[in-house]
Amino acid sequence: DGGITQSPKYLFRKEGQNVTLSCEQNLNHDAMYWYRQDPGQGLRLIYYSQIVNDFQKGDIAEGYSVSREKKESFPLTVTSAQKNPTAFYLCAIKGELNTEAFFGQGTRLTVV
Amino acid sequence: GENVEQHPSTLSVQEGDSAVIKCTYSDSASNYFPWYKQELGKRPQLIIDIRSNVGEKKDQRIAVTLNKTAKHFSLHITETQPEDSAVYFCAASTGDDKIIFGKGTRLHILP
Numbered sequence: 001d002g003g004i005t006q007s008p009k010y011l012f013r014k015e016g017q018n019v020t021l022s023c024e025q026n027l028n029h030d031a032m033y034w035y036r037q038d039p040g041q042g043l044r045l046i047y048y049s050q051i052v053n054d055f056q057k058g059d060i061a062e063g064y065s066v067s068r069e070k071k072e073s074f075p076l077t078v079t080s081a082q083k084n085p086t087a088f089y090l091c092a093i094k095g096e097l098n099t100e101a102f103f104g105q106g107t108r109l110t111v112v
Numbered sequence: 113g114e115n116v117e118q119h120p121s122t123l124s125v126q127e128g129d130s131a132v133i134k135c136t137y138s139d140s141a142s143n144y145f146p147w148y149k150q151e152l153g154k155r156p157q158l159i160i161d162i163r164s165n166v167g168e169k170k171d172q173r174i175a176v177t178l179n180k181t182a183k184h185f186s187l188h189i190t191e192t193q194p195e196d197s198a199v200y201f202c203a204a205s206t207g208d209d210k211i212i213f214g215k216g217t218r219l220h221i222l223p
Contacts, residue, residue, distance in 0.1 A: 033211070040121065042201060042215035043156070050209060058210070090155060092211075100146045101203070101211050103155040 003027040006091050006104035013078070013085070013111050021076045021107045023091030030094070032074040033101060036060060037088040046089075049074055078109065086111050114139040116204050118214025126222050131192055133217045135202035136184040142204040145178060145185045146211075150199045159200075160187070189219075197221045 004025045013019045023032065034046040045058030049068040063082025068074055078085045088108050092101040115138040125131045137145075143164040148156035162169045162176045162185065169176050173192075178185040189196055199218050205211040 031209075035213075040215065042118070043213040045210060045212065048210060056209070099144045099205065100158050100161055101148075101156075102158070106155055 004093055004104040006107050011107055011109045015111055016080045018077055018079050021089055023074045025072055025093050033092040034076045035090045037090060085109055114212045116212050116214040118202050118217060122218045124220040124222055125192055127192055129192055131189045131219055133187045133200055135214050137204040141206045144205045146203050147187050148201040156201055192221050194221050
């Protein structure tokens with residue numbers, strides 16, 4: 001996966017349940033990002049972290065939470081407060097030049 | 113906050129013709145503008161980028177232009193081929209933190 005791994009690839013959740021999406025990187029990069037992708041909506045930033053133990057809200061943070069306890073890990077929790085969680089979730093790190101985003105394979109979350 | 117507008121949302125061109133996708137950005141501090149291609153079911157991948165100190169950049173059939181005064185930048189694909197069919201995203205960044213994406217353009221290459 002080129003240094004960034006998301007799991008699982010597909011995830012099903014019942015309404016009212018919290019679920020955590022995993023994002024791991026082995027490239028020793030500081031900055032990590034979570035985006036949500038919906039058809040026709042592009043990529044919308046949920047949260048980002050520039051350093052361990054610190055993170056900032058993006059444009060659509062409501063109903064989500066994150067942690068950054070380790071440099072290599074940036075898990076995203078989709079809480080029951082997120083009213084429309086079905087989407088494709090993409091984790092990213094800054095690329096080699098520390099400017100472009102390099103994406104993981106994504107997790108497709110479906111609420112059933 | 114930073115906003116990136118992208119047009120058109122859908123574009124169909126005959127194979128061999130050129131395709132142009134346009135984006136505008138709101139934050140004058142933006143200094144880095146990448147373009148991504150996303151094939152069906154896959155992750156977006158960087159195809160070309162441009163920095164604010166450059167007006168144009170080319171890579172084979174792909175070129176990007178930047179007009180800092182007008183705050184807009186464009187992707188040009190020449191001699192289009194069937195494998196160019198995908199969704200393309202523009203983005204803008206100040207280089208330090210957020211990377212903001214446009215809503216994407218679905219490009220169809222017609223036989």
